[in-house]
Amino acid sequence: MKRIPQIFAVAVASICLSAAVRADNSVPVQGTGEGHAISQNQIESTGTVRVGRDDRSVISTVTILSLAPGQGHTLVGKTTHTIDFGGGNVITTDDDVLLVPVDDAGLYQLLIKCNVVSGTGNFAGAGGQLTFSGRVNLATGQASWRLHGALR
DSSP: OTHHHHHHHHHHHHHHHHHTSOTTSOEEEEEEEEEEEEETTEEEEEEEEEETTEEEEEEEEEEEEEEEEOSTTOEEEEEEEEEEOSTTOEEEEEEEEEEEEOSTTSEEEEEEEEEEEEEEGGGTTOOEEEEEEEEEETTTTEEEEEEEEEEO
């Protein structure tokens, strides 16, 4: 009789864990953060990112590789992100960036499409796509972002 509750508990745990994994075996990612410039071409942010069902504190460093005028008054370019989850668990991305001006004081709406190219620790062999959206002020170096996507 005691075996039925144990089997039930295992079944419920399996359902809860698998609910965080999508049909294509990807794990959803979402989060928010804020940062500031640490050099002319880098912004470092702290935030909270949920991977599957786990909320994790992260340090995200974006390095601007190129940024040039695009259509209208936009800026387009390439960046890379290093997202450090602590404990040797890191994701690295290659990105396409679009910045759309909000005002004349250096504030831009940002959209960054990221391809996960490598990972370490729990993220070794990871792939996937992530998107950062939010705002960045190129005059003050302040940034705020939302993150969503999926890891495989």
